[in-house]
Amino acid sequence: MLAALSRSGPGWSVQCADDAGVPSGAVVPVVAADVATLEREQRPRWLWDAAAVVYPGLLAAGVRLHRCVDITQHERVLIARAGRYGEPVSTAAVLARRDGRPAPPDVALAPAAEPGLFDDGPVNPAATPGDLLAAHRDQQDRLAAAAGSPAGEAVDVDPAALRLLLAAESASALVAAEMGHLGMPWDVGVHSDILSGLLGPRPAAGERPAVMVRLADDIRAAFGHPVNPDSATDLRAAFRRAGFDIDSTRSWTLQQLDHPAVAPVLAYKELHRLFTANGWNWLQQWVRAGRFRADYVAGGVVSGRWATRGGGALQIPKVVRRAVIADPGHVLVVADAAQLEPRVLIAVSGDERLGALAAADDLYAALADVGFAGRRENAKMAMLGAMYGATSGAAGQLLGTLFQQFPVAMDHVERAARRGEQGRLVSSVLGRTSNRPGPQWWATVDRGAAPDASPAEEQRGRQTARAWGRFTRNFVIQGSAADWAAVWLSCLRRDLTAQVPAAELVFFQHDELMVHVAEADAGHVAALVAATAAEAGRLVFPHAAGGWRVPVRPTVVRCYADAK
């Protein structure tokens, strides 16, 4: 049963329907309590424009829902399948396209200033429950066609795979809203201690911390004249005056130089990063009542990975993870998928020779023994280079071995790269599909290929084409990894909701997740985390020879920094 929930006028209303989207009742006005009642009595699949819009208000009102069908999450996948990634994805946009009208732009989903009001907040162009049902039917109708390749530009996928992806994207949207609502446990005192330990006491507004001031003095002394270490231009000029012809001041570049300013500059950069990105201001802005709340956007990245807005939740530096501490009587169950991307390469390419190594917990070590004289670092660098498109440098040197030993896997990523260089589309294993390169790309590439192109234009065209090839090469891996992770997350949420309802999924970062749970339930949760990882493997890679596995070993800790 479906329950279409929308705001189409002053308040919210709901209309029930069968699974095909055919209405089975009238449109009824509702408040949050009515939603809770319907959930308890009927447990429908809630059909809505976007969980990101509707669900936070319900959560704030204390209403938690089991399942949803999220029109915008589905549309993002479907529209990309049609080679039109980036076009509007709201219910109104779906219906407009169906009717051959121009699609209205999506409303920017700014984080609600006052989260919690079911009745307020941003909303995409108005939709009635009837609109939701019509859009849902339209999406169901398009699903079979979407599995096929649009104009031969993308690879066909199994309709069942696409259906799995859509379900996972809807569930992920629920998780994202719940995660934003719950937040990660965050100990402000511990974080403050980390900051004062490294930076000195909190400076007055607009001032630099004492330790950074001292380093800035050291830098000035080393150069013999004033230099603003916050200015890349200034810093580069100073090193050039000192006789080092550098064109950037990236840490890696500076490390190569023999000059007394290098050490204090590198130290300064590190502290500057901590101070500006995760310093006292960050604490004040993002941590409330012992929780760090960010806005998670499930599938917000073209490859299907999550994005966040605000707080930099997917870039929490290791040094401050010491501040992530479970509540009294609680623990954190933390798990990541070890070496996920090379294992995904094995599955999507069907390379059995490479797959034979996957039984090892440490795939890179096994690979090292096969072709890299036991040198794990080299094996790892080569494998990452293959998936990112490295051609030169150390990784480039090592790629030859992979080409020789694992032609099936290498051919898979090479083919993806060639498609990208031609401006064609690629898809993940479940059918998530890349965007098209823009007009600027085509102009540059076409100019380079023109008979009267200058050598410089030819080179620029080649570089531009190859850059897109690196993107599509990586897309088939990163996107498929995101597919697996989304299914993992969905399965875990399903099981936690049913079996350990008090457990809180509080963090998810590409291939890693964290559950905050009462100590007594930790073992149960850890078992579910591992079991759902295996289940996701079976669902996402059903054809993998000999089964597909990725080591997921949950650790139970009080503090995030102690995980692994």
Add this chain to the structure above:
DNA sequence: TCAAATGGCGCC
């Protein structure tokens, strides 16, 4: 003077 672009670096 403001907004957009750039440089740099954190995470995966």
Add this chain to the structure above:
DNA sequence: AAAGGGCGCCATTTGA
């Protein structure tokens, strides 16, 4: 011959 993928965020620089 050959420039490693995806992000978000901050401060500085650039340019309209």
